Amino acid sequence: MTTPFQDLTKSQINKLYDLLxxxxxxxxxxxxxxxxxxxxxxxxxxxxxYAQILNIEYNxxxxxxxxxxxxxxxxxxxxxxxxxxxxxxxxxETTVLVIDYDKLINPKNLVHNYFNIFLRNLFDIINIKFKExxxxxxxxxxxxxRDKLLEYFEMEHKKSRLKSIYIPFxxxxxxxxxxxxxxxxxxxxxxxxxxxxIEIKNRRITLLYKxx
Amino acid sequence: MTTPFQDLTKSQINKLYDLLxxxxxxxxxxxxxxxxxxxxxxxxxxxxxYAQILNIEYNxxxxxxxxxxxxxxxxxxxxxxxxxxxxxxxxxETTVLVIDYDKLINPKNLVHNYFNIFLRNLFDIINIKFKExxxxxxxxxxxxxRDKLLEYFEMEHKKSRLKSIYIPFxxxxxxxxxxxxxxxxxxxxxxxxxxxxIEIKNRRITLLYKxx
DNA sequence: ATAAAAAAGGTGCAAGTGCAACTTGTTAAT
DNA sequence: ATTAACAAGTTGCACTTGCACCTTTTTTAT
Numbered sequence: 195m196t197t198p199f200q201d202l203t204k205s206q207i208n209k210l211y212d213l214l215x216x217x218x219x220x221x222x223x224x225x226x227x228x229x230x231x232x233x234x235x236x237x238x239x240x241x242x243x244y245a246q247i248l249n250i251e252y253n254x255x256x257x258x259x260x261x262x263x264x265x266x267x268x269x270x271x272x273x274x275x276x277x278x279x280x281x282x283x284x285x286x287e288t289t290v291l292v293i294d295y296d297k298l299i300n301p302k303n304l305v306h307n308y309f310n311i312f313l314r315n316l317f318d319i320i321n322i323k324f325k326e327x328x329x330x331x332x333x334x335x336x337x338x339x340r341d342k343l344l345e346y347f348e349m350e351h352k353k354s355r356l357k358s359i360y361i362p363f364x365x366x367x368x369x370x371x372x373x374x375x376x377x378x379x380x381x382x383x384x385x386x387x388x389x390x391x392i393e394i395k396n397r398r399i400t401l402l403y404k405x406x
Numbered sequence: 407m408t409t410p411f412q413d414l415t416k417s418q419i420n421k422l423y424d425l426l427x428x429x430x431x432x433x434x435x436x437x438x439x440x441x442x443x444x445x446x447x448x449x450x451x452x453x454x455x456y457a458q459i460l461n462i463e464y465n466x467x468x469x470x471x472x473x474x475x476x477x478x479x480x481x482x483x484x485x486x487x488x489x490x491x492x493x494x495x496x497x498x499e500t501t502v503l504v505i506d507y508d509k510l511i512n513p514k515n516l517v518h519n520y521f522n523i524f525l526r527n528l529f530d531i532i533n534i535k536f537k538e539x540x541x542x543x544x545x546x547x548x549x550x551x552r553d554k555l556l557e558y559f560e561m562e563h564k565k566s567r568l569k570s571i572y573i574p575f576x577x578x579x580x581x582x583x584x585x586x587x588x589x590x591x592x593x594x595x596x597x598x599x600x601x602x603x604i605e606i607k608n609r610r611i612t613l614l615y616k617x618x
Numbered sequence: 619a620t621a622a623a624a625a626a627g628g629t630g631c632a633a634g635t636g637c638a639a640c641t642t643g644t645t646a647a648t
Numbered sequence: 649a650t651t652a653a654c655a656a657g658t659t660g661c662a663c664t665t666g667c668a669c670c671t672t673t674t675t676t677a678t
Contacts, residue, residue: 201513249544257547259540299530301413304522311516317529318511324532327539328471332461334546335469335585337636338664364625373547375666380627382664549666550634576655587636592657594634 196318197265198239206308213309217292221245221284228282235295237269237316243288248281258370267319269295334373339382342372347392347401357404361397408530409477410451418520425515429504433457433496440494447507449481449528455500460493470582479531481507546585551594554584559604559613569616573609 199207210216218241221227227238227245240262247260247268259280262268268282298316303309329349336342346368350359361368369376386392393400411419422428430453433439439450439457452474459471459480471492474480480494510528515521541561548554558580562571573580581588598604605612 196511259544299408299526301523301526304519304526307516310522310525311513313522313525313529314511314513314516317525317532320529320532320536324536324539327536327543331539331542331546332471334543337585337587340664365627366625373549375549376626377628377667378665381629384628552634577657578655588656589637589658590635593659596657 196315196322198267198312198315198319200315201311202308206311209306210308210312213303213306214293214297219290219292221288221290223284223286225284226281227284227288227290228280235269237267237293237295237298238282239291239293240264240266240268241289241291243284243286245282245284245286245288245290248283265319267316267323330371333371339372339374339379340386342374343379343382343386346372347399351401351404358398358400361399365397408527408534410479410524410527410531412527413523414520418523421518422520422524425518425521426505426509431502431504433500433502435496435498437496438493439496439500439502440492447481449479449505449507449510450494451503451505452476452478452480453501453503455496455498457494457496457498457500457502460495477531479528479535542583545583551584551586551591552598554586555591555594555598558584559611563613563616569614570610570612573611577609 202210219227221243242264244264245262246258247262249257249259260266260268262282297303298313304313333342333345333349336345347359351357363371365380366376369379372379383392383394387394390402392402414422431439433455454476456476457474459474461469461471472478472480474494509515510525516525545554545557545561548557559571563569575583577592578588581591584591595604595606599606602614604614
C-alpha cells in the first residue's frame with residue numbers, strides 16, 4: 195500500500211514542502227476543512243487524524259462520499275467534482291497538508307528527483323482509489339437490491355477467495371454503500387437467508403452457493 | 407485537455423518506449439484487445455482508433471463500462487477491477503500501446519526527465535477520469551429516476567452555465583448511464599415535461615426552473 | 619450500574635420501477 | 649425508393665423498493 199511520502203527521506207520531504215509551497219493546517223474534531231481552504235484547485239493529504247467528505251444535497255441531506263484516513267489524498271481534481279456542494283469535516287483532530295494542483299503538474303518541478311518520487315506515489319494512490327470507485331459503480335449499476343448484494347459478495351469473495359466475507363462496517367453503512375434503503379436491504383438479506391443462499395452471523399456472511 | 411505524450415519530443419517518446427519496453431498492437435474492428443494481452447498489470451493507451459470496455463455479467467449480459475477514444479488510457483489499475491469479467495473490444499482499427507505498470511512506478515525510472523513528464527501527464531489524465539467517475543457515482547447514489555435525472559441536469563448545467571443542455575448520446579445510452587430502465591426514464595421525463603420543469607426538443611433539454 | 623443512543627431487525631403500504639409488448643419515427647443499407 | 653434496423657415514445661402490470669413506524673438488541677456514555 196503506497197503512501198504519499200514513501201521512498202522519501204526527511205530532508206527530501208522538506209525540500210518538497212519548499213518546492214510546492216505547501217501549507218499545513220490542523221483542525222479540531224467536527225471542524226470544517228473544506229471549503230475553509232478556499233483554493234479552487236488543490237490536493238490535500240491527511241497527515242494525521244480522520245475526516246469525511248460529505249455531499250450536501252439541495253434538501254440539506256448529507257451523504258458520506260468518502261472516508262479520509264491517514265495518508266488519504268483528496269482535492270478538487272481527485273475526490274470532488276466541480277459541480278457539487280461538499281463539505282470536508284474533521285472527525286478527530288486532523289492535520290492536513292495542502293498543495294496547489296498546478297504546481298503538481300508543472301513541468302519545471304520535474305527536474306527534482308524527490309518531486310518525481312512524490313508524483314509517482316500520488317499516481318499509485320489515485321490508481322488504487324480509481325479501482326475502488328469502479329467497483330462501487332459496478333455495484334450501483336445493478337438495478338435490484340439482490341443483484342447489488344450478490345455483486346458485492348462476489349467482489350469480496352474474489353478478493354479474499356473465502357466463502358465467508360466480513361463486512362467491515364455496519365449494515366447501515368453497507369446500505370449507504372449500495373445506495374439502497376436500509377430496511378429494504380434487510381428484507382432482501384432475509385430472503386437470501388431463507389432461500390439458503392447465505393448465512394448471517396453478526397457481520398459475517400457465508401456464501402452457501404460457493405463450494406471451495 | 408492533457409494527452410499522454412504532451413510536452414514530449416519525438417526523440418523523447420522513442421527513449422520512453424525503450425525505457426518502458428512498450429509494445430504496440432493493432433487490432434481490427436470488433437477484435438478483442440483484452441484479455442488477449444494477458445499481462446496482469448498493464449496500462450494501455452489508445453494511440454489511434456476507438457474501443458470499448460465491456461463488463462460481462464454472470465448471465466452473459468454485456469455492459470459498456472467505458473468508451474476509449476484516441477489518447478484514452480486504460481488498464482488493470484485504472485479502468486478495471488480485479489474481480490470482474492471484462493472484455494475490451496476494438497470498434498474500429500485501433501492501435502494500442504501497452505506498458506507494464508510496475509515499470510511506471512519503478513523509482514529507477516524517475517531519473518529520466520522524459521519519463522517524469524509522461525508520468526505527470528498520466529497523473530493528470532487519471533485525475534480527470536476520476537472526476538468523471540465521481541460524478542457518475544453521485545448520480546447513481548440517487549434512489550429515484552427523477553432525482554438521477556435532476557442531478558444529471560444540474561451537473562451539466564453547472565458545467566455549461568446554460569439552462570439548456572444537450573445530451574451527447576442517445577436516450578438509450580442516457581438510461582444506461584443513469585442505470586435505469588429506458589422506458590421508465592421516458593415516463594419520468596414525460597412527468598417532468600408535464601409539470602413544466604423541462605422542455606424536450608430532440609436531444610436538447612431546457613431547464614425551465616432555471617432563470618438565467 | 620443505569621440511562622441514552624445507535625444499530626439491527628421487522629412489517630404494512632403506497633409509490634416507483636422494471637419489463638414486456640407494443641407503435642411511431644428516424645437512420646442506414648441495398 | 650424500399651426495406652431493414654434501430655431509436656424514440658407509450659402503456660399495463662407485477663414486483664420491488666422506499667418510507668414510516670415499530671420492537672429488540674447492542675454499544676456508548678455517565
